[in-house]
Amino acid sequence: MKFCAPIAASVLVAGGLLLAGPASAADDSAETWTMPNVVGKTLAQAESSVAGLSDSVTFRTVSTDMTGFGRQQLSSPNWTVCATAPRAGGTITAKTTVVLGVVRLHTESC
Numbered sequence: 001m002k003f004c005a006p007i008a009a010s011v012l013v014a015g016g017l018l019l020a021g022p023a024s025a026a027d028d029s030a031e032t033w034t035m036p037n038v039v040g041k042t043l044a045q046a047e048s049s050v051a052g053l054s055d056s057v058t059f060r061t062v063s064t065d066m067t068g069f070g071r072q073q074l075s076s077p078n079w080t081v082c083a084t085a086p087r088a089g090g091t092i093t094a095k096t097t098v099v100l101g102v103v104r105l106h107t108e109s110c
Helices: 003-020 044-053
Strands: 061-065 079-085 097-104
Touching: 044 061, 044 079, 044 097
Parallel strands: 061 097
Antiparallel strands: 079 097
């Protein structure tokens, strides 16, 4: 099953906007990290990659079913990451919620 990139992007953006929370004033002293490229990895691998960015900060990650069916990701090794917000190379702070758009591993495609 293939999914159109614009549809996937709009689902991910909508999910990211709902989860991002209110904007706050920029803190110039806040530490930042670069979002790794986790597209194509399992959800478990992606979450591990994000968590491994810092030993002192716990990053908030959420996943969303890119098919639009709203399925929960109960077993993270069984899902493949198709898209992220922020995108690979983007900036992450301690307050960033990383959104991972996923489909079922081996049965669905991005």
